[in-house]
Amino acid sequence: MAEVEGGCELFSAGHRACGGCGPALAARLLLKATGKNVIIAAATGCMEVFSTPYPETAWGVPWIHSLFENPAAVASGIEASLKRQGRTEKVVCIGGDGSTLDIGVLCISGAFERGHDITYICYDNEAYMNTGIQRSGATPYGASTTTSPAGSCSLGNPRPKKDMPAILAAHGAPYVATASIAYPNDFVQKVERAINTPGPCYIQVHTPCCTGWGFESGETLNMAKLAIETGLWVNYEMVDGRVEKAKKVSRKPVEEYLQKQKRFRHLFKPARRDDVIAQIQGIADANAERFGIDIKRKESSE
Amino acid sequence: MLEFMEGSHAVAEIVKRCRPQVIAAYPITPQTHIVEDLAQMVANCEIDAEYITVESEFSALSACLGASAAGSRVYSATTSQGLALMFEVCFNAAGMRQPIVMTIANRSLGAPLSIWNDQQDSISLRDSGWLQFYAEDNQETADLHMIAYKVCEDHDILLPAFVCFDGFILTHTFEPVALPTQEEVDAYLPAFNPYQRLDAENPLSFGMYATPEYYMEFRYEVDQAMQRAKQAFVKAGREFGEQFGRDYSALVEGYRLEDADTALVAMGSICGTVKDAIDEMRENGRKVGLLKIRAYRPFPAREIADALKGVSTVAVLDKNISLGNGGAVGTEVKSALYGSGISVYDYIIALGGRDVRKKDIAAVVDLAEKGKGDMFYGLRTEVL
Numbered sequence: 001m002a003e004v005e006g007g008c009e010l011f012s013a014g015h016r017a018c019g020g021c022g023p024a025l026a027a028r029l030l031l032k033a034t035g036k037n038v039i040i041a042a043a044t045g046c047m048e049v050f051s052t053p054y055p056e057t058a059w060g061v062p063w064i065h066s067l068f069e070n071p072a073a074v075a076s077g078i079e080a081s082l083k084r085q086g087r088t089e090k091v092v093c094i095g096g097d098g099s100t101l102d103i104g105v106l107c108i109s110g111a112f113e114r115g116h117d118i119t120y121i122c123y124d125n126e127a128y129m130n131t132g133i134q135r136s137g138a139t140p141y142g143a144s145t146t147t148s149p150a151g152s153c154s155l156g157n158p159r160p161k162k163d164m165p166a167i168l169a170a171h172g173a174p175y176v177a178t179a180s181i182a183y184p185n186d187f188v189q190k191v192e193r194a195i196n197t198p199g200p201c202y203i204q205v206h207t208p209c210c211t212g213w214g215f216e217s218g219e220t221l222n223m224a225k226l227a228i229e230t231g232l233w234v235n236y237e238m239v240d241g242r243v244e245k246a247k248k249v250s251r252k253p254v255e256e257y258l259q260k261q262k263r264f265r266h267l268f269k270p271a272r273r274d275d276v277i278a279q280i281q282g283i284a285d286a287n288a289e290r291f292g293i294d295i296k297r298k299e300s301s302e
Numbered sequence: 303m304l305e306f307m308e309g310s311h312a313v314a315e316i317v318k319r320c321r322p323q324v325i326a327a328y329p330i331t332p333q334t335h336i337v338e339d340l341a342q343m344v345a346n347c348e349i350d351a352e353y354i355t356v357e358s359e360f361s362a363l364s365a366c367l368g369a370s371a372a373g374s375r376v377y378s379a380t381t382s383q384g385l386a387l388m389f390e391v392c393f394n395a396a397g398m399r400q401p402i403v404m405t406i407a408n409r410s411l412g413a414p415l416s417i418w419n420d421q422q423d424s425i426s427l428r429d430s431g432w433l434q435f436y437a438e439d440n441q442e443t444a445d446l447h448m449i450a451y452k453v454c455e456d457h458d459i460l461l462p463a464f465v466c467f468d469g470f471i472l473t474h475t476f477e478p479v480a481l482p483t484q485e486e487v488d489a490y491l492p493a494f495n496p497y498q499r500l501d502a503e504n505p506l507s508f509g510m511y512a513t514p515e516y517y518m519e520f521r522y523e524v525d526q527a528m529q530r531a532k533q534a535f536v537k538a539g540r541e542f543g544e545q546f547g548r549d550y551s552a553l554v555e556g557y558r559l560e561d562a563d564t565a566l567v568a569m570g571s572i573c574g575t576v577k578d579a580i581d582e583m584r585e586n587g588r589k590v591g592l593l594k595i596r597a598y599r600p601f602p603a604r605e606i607a608d609a610l611k612g613v614s615t616v617a618v619l620d621k622n623i624s625l626g627n628g629g630a631v632g633t634e635v636k637s638a639l640y641g642s643g644i645s646v647y648d649y650i651i652a653l654g655g656r657d658v659r660k661k662d663i664a665a666v667v668d669l670a671e672k673g674k675g676d677m678f679y680g681l682r683t684e685v686l
Contacts, residue, residue, distance in 0.1 A: 036502055036505075037502050038502065039372070039502070041368065048511065049511055052507050052511060053510070053513060054510040054511065054512045054513070054516050055510075059505070059507050060505055061502065061505045062501055062502060062505045062506060062507075062508075063500075063505070063508065064368065064371050064500055064509050065507075065508070065509035065510065065511075066367055066368070066394050066398070066509055067364070067390055067391065067394055069360075070361065070364035070391065072361075073360070073361035073365050074364050074365065074367055074371075075368060076326075076354055076356070076361070076364075077326060077354065077364065077366055077367065077369035077371075077372070078369060078500065080324045080326075080352035080365070080369055080374075081323065081324050081352070081368070081369035081370075081372035081373060081374035084323045084324060084350075084351070085372075085373060085374070089500075089501075089502045106357060106358060106361070107357075107358075107360070110356055110357030110358070110361050111361075114354070114355065114356075
């Protein structure tokens with residue numbers, strides 16, 4: 001972890017994020033990992049808005065925001081320029097899940113296919129939070145958002161999360177990882193590994209949003225931890241396309257995670273929807289199977 | 303020394319001599335020959351640049367924006383649908399004051415799909431904050447690139463620019479062109495000196511968001527820079543003339559206007575046809591002249607009013623249409639001449655590559671002198 005001079009954070013306090021904001025913590029941890037020798041290309045979104053209201057900025061490193069969908073393309077140009085100038089700054093993109101999994105996919109795919117030496121960080125809070133909690137390709141199955149609301153004939157978001165890490169691994173990315181703000185050292189180490197791996201690398205960091213998910217602002221890290229402990233979020237690394245080092249857990253039932261969030265409240269009230277809860281449990285079970293994260297299951301071999 | 307070459311090749315040769323450090327482009331007809339030539343130059347180490355083969359025009363301009371912000375002189379080229387795909391980045395690059403130079407091989411916009419020339423593409427970006435220069439021939443096209451870099455990178459301006467030349471009519475046409483040597487270009491265009499850049503030694507935030515307390519002032523500053531760009535262009539054009547003998551100090555340029563009763567107003571390659579038509583009409587005793595608009599943004603309203611103050615009738619040739627309100631150039635010329643008493647008529651002409659001949663120009667003059675205008679010219683009524 002890079003030393004921060006004078007006790008100051010490179011990502012300053014005093015920005016305008018909500019209390020308990022997961023993405024703000026991710027930004028702070030990101031810059032602890034990168035240190036000063038970095039250029040950040042940011043997407044439009046919560047983080048951009050809360051951290052750079054002109055004339056104030058929270059970023060103590062060079063930072064550029066152009067548009068919602070283009071940080072990977074902007075970073076491609078920055079990287080090419082630095083290469084031509086013989087400069088050494090690392091180039092890091094940061095965008096939310098809407099920017100990364102939806103509107104920015106074209107630019108990201110192009111940048112990864114071309115093999116630019118950039119690291120792309122997606123802070124995944126599982127919906128378009130800046131515009132008021134609309135569903136994205138990263139919104140989990142069954143979550144109620146303002147564009148996938150639960151209703152008399154709707155169970156919330158009808159689709160599971162898009163598997164962006166696999167998509168980028170399929171581009172030949174040398175290093176792809178998922179992380180969670182509940183495990184800050186792990187996230188920081190993954191960022192350090194990514195920026196020091198030549199070529200395009202990707203990290204999707206789970207950043208619960210108390211405002212969008214509906215939980216108390218003091219519960220952000222607990223919520224991130226529960227996502228891991230239920231198997232609905234898996235921390236893993238993919239090196240040259242192969243999964244390595246998935247974090248093992250003694251899994252809890254998904255209900256423990258779901259019932260603490262307003263976005264899943266319709267699964268419990270007015271009537272309990274065991275069928276949907278079972279489907280979500282199925283997603284966690286499939287994750288556990290795919291990544292081999294169960295500590296206990298390993299002992300009882302089939 | 304004059305060399306016989308294709309317009310696109312002339313552009314590539316002059317861009318090479320302008321020493322861009324990062325080129326990002328996506329192929330689209332009729333721009334392709336430019337970016338193919340540049341790719342070959344990079345492949346042959348004739349040009350010391352990174353060439354990013356982006357996956358879309360949207361990313362081409364986004365990459366140029368990033369490279370420019372990081373401190374490199376950049377270049378791209380596009381047209382038509384590609385420029386339309388860049389729309390969002392165009393406004394952004396101008397607002398972020400990045401001095402990007404981009405060639406526009408002017409082409410119509412679909413639907414219906416058409417690869418042929420008009421100027422709808424760049425004119426549709428007239429409000430984006432990009433300087434727009436239109437060339438009549440391939441020599442002017444090449445020369446305007448050097449001038450564009452000089453104007454854009456001026457620390458009093460810091461705006462991006464389109465250098466527009468007509469698709470196929472110029473891009474694919476061979477003409478004699480005098481290309482300056484590398485030493486001559488270096489003497490005219492200094493090395494890129496960014497006003498600010500992304501730099502770990504001096505961390506700055508680029509592209510922050512502005513609340514209502516600040517947004518209008520940013521837009522005002524861009525407009526002020528646009529206004530200053532008139533003088534910067536005149537200066538850069540004069541310096542170009544002093545060094546190379548071809549003077550571009552005029553934002554608008556008259557042809558046989560001195561004693562003209564009727565003036566045509568046009569932009570781009572059509573001006574060559576118009577000049578020939580004027581010569582013929584003059585032989586028949588008709589007092590006709592041309593005002594060529596070289597700089598469409600910033601719009602030289604005062605210069606247009608000055609140049610046309612002696613005429614009684616103006617016929618504007620618009621290779622575009624602001625659907626529902628006539629041609630964009632005609633609308634603005636009318637605004638520039640408001641209160642002058644001059645009759646101004648607008649003609650939508652040559653859309654989607656429809657050929658324009660000298661007799662068409664004469665017919666437009668006839669219409670204008672009869673007070674008939676604000677119309678499409680040359681419609682094939684049998685297919686309507």
